Amino acid sequence: MEQVIANGLYLGAQYALIALGLTLIFALMNVLNFAHGQMYVLGGFITYTLYGQLGLPFVVALLASGVTLAIIGALMEKFLFRTVIRRSHREESTMLLAAATAFFFDAVILLLFGEKQRGVPKIVKGVFNDAGIIMPYDRMVVGVLAIAFIAAFVLYMQYSRVGRAMRALAQDRVAAQLMGVRVDRYSMIGFAMGAMLAGVVGGLLVTITGVNSGIGGPISIKAFLMVMIGGAGVVGGAIAGGFILGMMESVGLTVLREYGDVTYLVIFAALMVFLSVRPNGLMGKPWG
Amino acid sequence: MTLNRTMKIAAVVAFLAIVFVVVPAAISSSGRFDLYYTLTSVALLSIASAGVWLTFYIGRINIGQGAYALMGGYVSAILVMNHGWSFWLTLPVAGLFCAAASVLIGLPILRLRGVYFAMVTLVLTEVARLLALALPITNGAKGIVSIPLPGALSIFGLTIIPDFATLQNSRLAFYLLAVTLMVVCFAVMYRLVNSRIGKLCQSLQQNEELASSIGVNIAYLRVIAYAVSSFFGGVSGAIFAAISQSIYPSSFTVTDSVNFMLNCFLGGLGYVFGPMLGTLVLYFGWDLLFQTGRFQLLIYSGLMIVLMLVLPNGLLSLAEMTRKKG
Numbered sequence: 001m002e003q004v005i006a007n008g009l010y011l012g013a014q015y016a017l018i019a020l021g022l023t024l025i026f027a028l029m030n031v032l033n034f035a036h037g038q039m040y041v042l043g044g045f046i047t048y049t050l051y052g053q054l055g056l057p058f059v060v061a062l063l064a065s066g067v068t069l070a071i072i073g074a075l076m077e078k079f080l081f082r083t084v085i086r087r088s089h090r091e092e093s094t095m096l097l098a099a100a101t102a103f104f105f106d107a108v109i110l111l112l113f114g115e116k117q118r119g120v121p122k123i124v125k126g127v128f129n130d131a132g133i134i135m136p137y138d139r140m141v142v143g144v145l146a147i148a149f150i151a152a153f154v155l156y157m158q159y160s161r162v163g164r165a166m167r168a169l170a171q172d173r174v175a176a177q178l179m180g181v182r183v184d185r186y187s188m189i190g191f192a193m194g195a196m197l198a199g200v201v202g203g204l205l206v207t208i209t210g211v212n213s214g215i216g217g218p219i220s221i222k223a224f225l226m227v228m229i230g231g232a233g234v235v236g237g238a239i240a241g242g243f244i245l246g247m248m249e250s251v252g253l254t255v256l257r258e259y260g261d262v263t264y265l266v267i268f269a270a271l272m273v274f275l276s277v278r279p280n281g282l283m284g285k286p287w288g
Numbered sequence: 289m290t291l292n293r294t295m296k297i298a299a300v301v302a303f304l305a306i307v308f309v310v311v312p313a314a315i316s317s318s319g320r321f322d323l324y325y326t327l328t329s330v331a332l333l334s335i336a337s338a339g340v341w342l343t344f345y346i347g348r349i350n351i352g353q354g355a356y357a358l359m360g361g362y363v364s365a366i367l368v369m370n371h372g373w374s375f376w377l378t379l380p381v382a383g384l385f386c387a388a389a390s391v392l393i394g395l396p397i398l399r400l401r402g403v404y405f406a407m408v409t410l411v412l413t414e415v416a417r418l419l420a421l422a423l424p425i426t427n428g429a430k431g432i433v434s435i436p437l438p439g440a441l442s443i444f445g446l447t448i449i450p451d452f453a454t455l456q457n458s459r460l461a462f463y464l465l466a467v468t469l470m471v472v473c474f475a476v477m478y479r480l481v482n483s484r485i486g487k488l489c490q491s492l493q494q495n496e497e498l499a500s501s502i503g504v505n506i507a508y509l510r511v512i513a514y515a516v517s518s519f520f521g522g523v524s525g526a527i528f529a530a531i532s533q534s535i536y537p538s539s540f541t542v543t544d545s546v547n548f549m550l551n552c553f554l555g556g557l558g559y560v561f562g563p564m565l566g567t568l569v570l571y572f573g574w575d576l577l578f579q580t581g582r583f584q585l586l587i588y589s590g591l592m593i594v595l596m597l598v599l600p601n602g603l604l605s606l607a608e609m610t611r612k613k614g
Contacts, residue, residue, distance in 0.1 A: 026403065032403045032406065032407070034546075080593065080596075080597065083597055084596055084597060084600045087597075087600045087601075088600035088601060089557075089558070089600075089601050090557055090601075092344070092349050092553075092557070093553060093557075093596070093600050093601070095349060095406070095549070095553070096549075096550055096553035096554070096592075096596055097593065097596045099546050099549075099550060100550075100589050100592040100593045100596060101589070101593060103585060103588070103589035103592070104586065104589035104590060104593060106585060106589075107583075107584075107585035107586035107588075107589055108586065110582075110585070111582065111583070111586060217542065217543075221410065221411070221414060221542065224407040224410060224411070225407075225411065227407070228404060228407050228408070228411075232403055232404065262418075262422055264414070264418055265415065265418040265419065265422060268411050268414060268415045268418070269415065271408075271411065272393075272396070272397065272408060272411070272412075272415075273396075275396075275397070275400060275404065275408055276396030276397060276399065279399050279400045279401075279404060280404070281404075284404075
């Protein structure tokens with residue numbers, strides 16, 4: 001039982017970090033970033049190349065993942081999404097763009113890094129084994145780092161000038177503009193931060209699960225699930241959604257071990273029932 | 289549309305002549321019989337995309353059409369294989385089954401809007417795949433294989449459609465079947481959109497509360513639109529199962545669902561015939577780029593991004609732009 005909870009917390013921490021990036025982009029731009037999973041994979045491969053191949057320190061590799069993805073995110077916002085949002089009649093059109101960028105990243109990743117499953121050496125060796133819980137130390141490090149990143153993100157959004165501007169933007173774009181917030185600039189920063197979070201999680205998790213070019217899509221779907229559980233566009237919701245999904249997976253995989261994929265079927269079914277009762281998730285804003 | 293009546297009729301006649309006479313003639317003279325399969329796929333995919341377009345018309349982003357296509361394929365395959373039904377009977381049954389299922393699913397989830405609806409339907413596609421893997425009747429990951437070709441269809445002793453297995457060229461038969469259904473489907477869509485119900489649907493797209501406040505039964509309308517949409521998905525999935533003579537849980541996946549949606553976007557959400565054009569362009573574009581080998585996906589997605597930047601309102605908005613300028 002303790003083991004199940006520990007696994008759930010570990011999964012939840014990393015999931016919440018993935019969902020945070022997605023929900024940030026959604027809150028600021030009303031864009032559902034289909035390419036989020038691909039960004040995660042890209043971050044994973046960058047860390048793999050720098051830390052696994054070139055032998056640079058893990059921190060440097062993780063930093064490089066975050067910075068690269070932040071730049072990519074900023075460029076995407078400036079040159080792709082901003083243009084399309086301005087020109088299109090219907091804001092759903094950004095979904096086509098997001099899906100196309102997801103395909104594009106898939107292609108780039110496949111060309112650059114191949115289709116093989118890649119892993120890196122462990123960052124910390126050894127296994128924690130006490131009080132009925134077995135957990136490798138590197139997982140604990142990653143879990144703690146993920147929680148630290150989440151805390152830093154929340155504090156940044158709450159107390160920094162940029163964070164305040166972005167929260168204003170998420171609440172009411174027009175009002176924020178009237179108050180003198182530079183909407184374009186903070187949209188770009190927000191998109192960059194969302195992409196950066198995806199890259200950082202990718203870099204963190206490559207040390208445990210490894211990475212391959214095909215997992216982008218499934219990661220995106222999981223991120224969508226978490227955002228739906230918590231409510232789209234709300235930071236607290238994304239964190240809650242991440243931990244809830246992590247727990248459900250951990251419990252489900254233990255209880256329904258013999259049935260394999262049935263766990264996800266149960267989770268999906270439960271989610272649909274939940275959403276029909278609470279259409280905006282746990283704490284989401286109503287969306288028209 | 290500013291086209292007058294005679295021009296419209298001429299356009300329809302020209303279109304029918306092209307798909308039923310010119311294309312088969314061109315293919316048989318050039319000997320490229322593989323094109324039949326491509327065009328059949330385009331026709332079937334555009335039927336499913338038309339369904340997605342209809343849900344766009346009521347202001348919902350539908351990424352769940354793959355689920356209904358899969359469901360339709362399995363319903364048809366199981367009825368043919370386990371119960372010995374004729375394919376022609378299973379075709380409407382598959383469609384109706386999907387429509388009924390979509391009413392049950394749609395009643396709760398159509399209350400959702402925007403990204404919530406989009407994400408739930410995306411999850412629905414995954415649910416369908418996992419169900420197909422888990423249920424005993426669908427034969428799990430092995431799928432249902434060697435489904436017989438459609439048999440003869442006769443009414444009052446008069447054979448309307450011959451047995452596909454006895455035909456020399458079953459590809460042509462499938463092509464004609466798919467194209468006929470596509471024409472019927474888009475005729476229905478055109479009629480629907482230009483009817484009273486179509487106008488009401490448009491009011492849903494613009495503002496549901498406002499529509500509701502002047503007495504439009506929004507809950508009923510959106511379920512009807514979703515059911516029609518799923519009917520199209522089921523029919524197209526059933527024919528796909530018959531053509532490939534097999535169906536697997538992976539026959540229609542999230543990628544297919546996303547593609548159905550992309551077809552609509554590319555053609556243009558404001559135009560009934562958008563999904564048809566979008567499917568044609570996307571499918572043929574993908575096929576043509578096959579020669580570029582490993583750069584296929586890169587070029588394809590790159591072009592899609594460029595197209596989106598230049599024509600964010602779909603290909604058919606091009607015609608409108610030139611008309612405005614000229």
